Amino acid sequence: MGLSYENGIESEPLFDPNILKALDFSKSKVIFDPPISVIDPGENLKVRPLCSGDYDRGYLKLLSFLTKVGDISRKQFLDRFHAMSSCKGMHYITVIEDTVSGQIIGSATLAVEQKFIHDAGFRGRLEDVVVSDEYRGRQLGKLLVETIRLLAEHVGCYKITLDCRDRMVKFYKQLGFQLEEGNSNFMTVRFQD
Ligand SMILES: CC(C)(COP(=O)(O)OP(=O)(O)OC[C@H]1O[C@@H](n2cnc3c(N)ncnc32)[C@H](O)[C@@H]1OP(=O)(O)O)[C@@H](O)C(=O)NCCC(=O)NCCS
Structure with a gap:
C-alpha cells in the first residue's frame, strides 16, 4: 500500500485493496443474476477502496445523491481522508469506478466501532x-x-x-438484514439538518 499516481492524480488507497480481493463470494447467500462479484463487477467497472485522488473523480458528487454534502475543499477532503486512513481498521469506504469515464459511480462504507463488550x-x-442514478x-x-457484509465478517x-x-427496508431485507422483534427502533437527536 502507499502513494501511487493514476493519470497524474495522487492515489493512496484508504485501506489495503487485497482485503477486498480476499472476500469469499462463494459464501454469499445473495444471488447475483448474471453473476457479479468484487473481482468481476461488470464491464469497465472496478470495486476498490476509496483513494485520495477520488476528489477529482466525482466522489463527492456521488454522495450528493444520498444527502447534503456541502462545499468541501480539496484540503478538507484530504485532511478527512488522512484522518480516516490513520485509524487503521476503522474506515472501509468501498467504491465502484467506471474505468472508462474515470468516475466513481457507487459507494458504501463499513464503519467499525471498537467495543469492550463482546470480548x-x-x-x-x-x-x-x-x-449513481444512471x-x-x-x-x-x-x-x-454484500461486499460490506462479507468485509465486516472478514475483519471480525x-x-x-x-x-x-x-x-428501504425491503431492499436490505432481501440482502439478509433483519428487523429484530423488540429491537427495531432507531432514535435520533439532530444537531443540524
Ligand atoms: C438504493 C440504491 C443504492 C440501489 O442501487 P441499485 O444499484 O439500483 O440496486 P440494485 O440494482 O442492486 O437492486 C437490487 C434489488 O433491490 C431493489 N431495489 C433497488 N432500489 C430499491 C429501493 N429504493 N427500494 C426498494 N428496493 C430497491 C431492486 O429492485 C432489486 O431487486 P431485485 O433483485 O428483486 O431485482 C440506489 O437506488 C441509490 O443509490 N439510491 C439513493 C441513495 C439511497 O437511498 N441509499 C440508501 C440509503 S439507506
Whole structure:
C-alpha cells in the first residue's frame, strides 16, 4: 500500500485493496443474476477502496445523491481522508469506478466501532450506500451491500447494523438484514439538518 499516481492524480488507497480481493463470494447467500462479484463487477467497472485522488473523480458528487454534502475543499477532503486512513481498521469506504469515464459511480462504507463488550469486539455499521442514478438496476447496490457484509465478517465484526428509511427496508431485507422483534427502533437527536 502507499502513494501511487493514476493519470497524474495522487492515489493512496484508504485501506489495503487485497482485503477486498480476499472476500469469499462463494459464501454469499445473495444471488447475483448474471453473476457479479468484487473481482468481476461488470464491464469497465472496478470495486476498490476509496483513494485520495477520488476528489477529482466525482466522489463527492456521488454522495450528493444520498444527502447534503456541502462545499468541501480539496484540503478538507484530504485532511478527512488522512484522518480516516490513520485509524487503521476503522474506515472501509468501498467504491465502484467506471474505468472508462474515470468516475466513481457507487459507494458504501463499513464503519467499525471498537467495543469492550463482546470480548472487546468490533461492531460494524453499514453507512452511505449509493449508486449513481444512471448505473442503477445493475445489481451494483446489492454488490456493494454484500461486499460490506462479507468485509465486516472478514475483519471480525460480531454484527453489522444499519439504519434506513422505511421505504428501504425491503431492499436490505432481501440482502439478509433483519428487523429484530423488540429491537427495531432507531432514535435520533439532530444537531443540524
Ligand atoms: C438504493 C440504491 C443504492 C440501489 O442501487 P441499485 O444499484 O439500483 O440496486 P440494485 O440494482 O442492486 O437492486 C437490487 C434489488 O433491490 C431493489 N431495489 C433497488 N432500489 C430499491 C429501493 N429504493 N427500494 C426498494 N428496493 C430497491 C431492486 O429492485 C432489486 O431487486 P431485485 O433483485 O428483486 O431485482 C440506489 O437506488 C441509490 O443509490 N439510491 C439513493 C441513495 C439511497 O437511498 N441509499 C440508501 C440509503 S439507506
